[in-house]
Amino acid sequence: MREMLEKAVIIFSWAMTILLVIIVATFLGYLLMKGIPSIGSELIFGSTAPLEAIRMKARVFDGLFPAIVGTVYLVILSTGMAIPIGICSGIYLAEYASPGIKHLSGLTFDILAGVPSIVIGLFGFCGAVFLHHHFYHEFGPCLLISAISLAILVLPYIVKSTQTSLESLPPFIRKTGIALGANKLQNLIYILIPQAMPCLISGIILAIGRCAEDTAVILLTGAVATAGIPSSLLSQYEALPFYIYYISNQYTNQSELNSGYGACLILLGICVVLFILTFGIQKQLNYRMLYRR
Numbered sequence: 001m002r003e004m005l006e007k008a009v010i011i012f013s014w015a016m017t018i019l020l021v022i023i024v025a026t027f028l029g030y031l032l033m034k035g036i037p038s039i040g041s042e043l044i045f046g047s048t049a050p051l052e053a054i055r056m057k058a059r060v061f062d063g064l065f066p067a068i069v070g071t072v073y074l075v076i077l078s079t080g081m082a083i084p085i086g087i088c089s090g091i092y093l094a095e096y097a098s099p100g101i102k103h104l105s106g107l108t109f110d111i112l113a114g115v116p117s118i119v120i121g122l123f124g125f126c127g128a129v130f131l132h133h134h135f136y137h138e139f140g141p142c143l144l145i146s147a148i149s150l151a152i153l154v155l156p157y158i159v160k161s162t163q164t165s166l167e168s169l170p171p172f173i174r175k176t177g178i179a180l181g182a183n184k185l186q187n188l189i190y191i192l193i194p195q196a197m198p199c200l201i202s203g204i205i206l207a208i209g210r211c212a213e214d215t216a217v218i219l220l221t222g223a224v225a226t227a228g229i230p231s232s233l234l235s236q237y238e239a240l241p242f243y244i245y246y247i248s249n250q251y252t253n254q255s256e257l258n259s260g261y262g263a264c265l266i267l268l269g270i271c272v273v274l275f276i277l278t279f280g281i282q283k284q285l286n287y288r289m290l291y292r293r
Contacts, residue, residue: 031268035261043262044068059228064263066229070143070237071212071270073230077147078211082155083204089155090162095188106163113156121220124149128221141222144233149217154207161203165196201282208274212267215241240267 045053046063053060060066093102124145131139173195177187193200223242230237240263247260 031261031264034258035265038255038258038262039265043259044266056229061226064240064243064259064266066227067238067240067243067263068266068270069229070223070227071240071267073143073237074146074150074218074239075208075211075270075274077143077233078150078154079204079207081147081151082158082207085151086155086158086203086207087162087200090159091166091188091193093159094163094166095184095192106160109156109159112152113160116216117153117214118216118220120149120153121217123152124217124221139234141220141236142234143222143230143237146218146221146223146237147233149221150211150214153214153217154210157206157210158203161199161206162196165199165203166192168199169195197282201278204278205275208278209271212271212274213241215245218242219245240270 041050042063044050044064046060046065048058048060048063048065052058053063053065089105093105097105125141127148128139128141128145169192173191174187177191178184182190218239219242222236223239224236225238225242225246227236227238244260244263244267247256247263251257251260
């Protein structure tokens with residue numbers, strides 16, 4: 001009876017895995033079929049010369065180049081804010097916090113992770129309005145507010161992944177550095193964090209993907225249709241998720257809809273490039289830590 005149950009579980013697991021692969025492959029295949037024909041210099045740069053646009057000598061009015069630049073800026077800023085705070089908070093909760101603080105903080109981050117993104121966007125919008133009325137009248141929804149809001153949105157994922165990865169390390173790994181005479185900080189830096197790095201990278205990748213794809217937050221905090229490339233942190237900007245949302249709701253012909261499919265592929269490509277860079281940084285950090293040993 002037990003063997004039959006185990007076989008049934010294995011068969012069910014394989015079936016669900018194959019079903020998931022089929023769904024993902026179907027989605028990607030449909031997206032590639034619709035999006036690849038529309039991808040080209042005209043979709044990205046419009047009627048502007050590509051070299052002039054890249055050198056910021058001419059503005060792109062009818063292409064996705066400003067949205068691509070705005071998306072990259074947004075992801076770098078938001079993850080740049082969230083990653084140091086999230087990793088440090090996760091390390092504190094895993095290694096230094098008392099059980100009471102750990103329980104309270106864990107509950108807080110779990111609640112924050114469950115907050116809908118539209119609420120985070122509304123919070124950022126209200127913060128921009130408050131700053132506009134009380135401190136700086138030229139201040140409003142902008143790239144900085146969007147980045148801060150997205151950093152708040154992804155912070156729980158980084159904190160929990162860091163905390164979980166450190167707490168799940170086997171006891172013999174935790175005692176290795178201590179047995180060799182290292183103090184707690186040295187053991188953390190040279191032993192525990194390198195061992196937990198794969199899970200840390202998983203949390204960072206999740207944060208990058210969430211920052212790149214979220215629409216509700218940027219819809220309320222600074223993304224507009226024709227802002228161009230942002231000139232400062234206090235400027236409004238364009239972003240690919242907002243463009244995809246806008247074009248999917250207000251397209252007038254099949255060509256515009258196909259450009260939305262092309263924007264989806266470009267957004268996926270940006271995420272893949274950022275993931276590759278993250279893995280590259282991970283390998284460099286691991287190499288340096290091994291070299292220092």
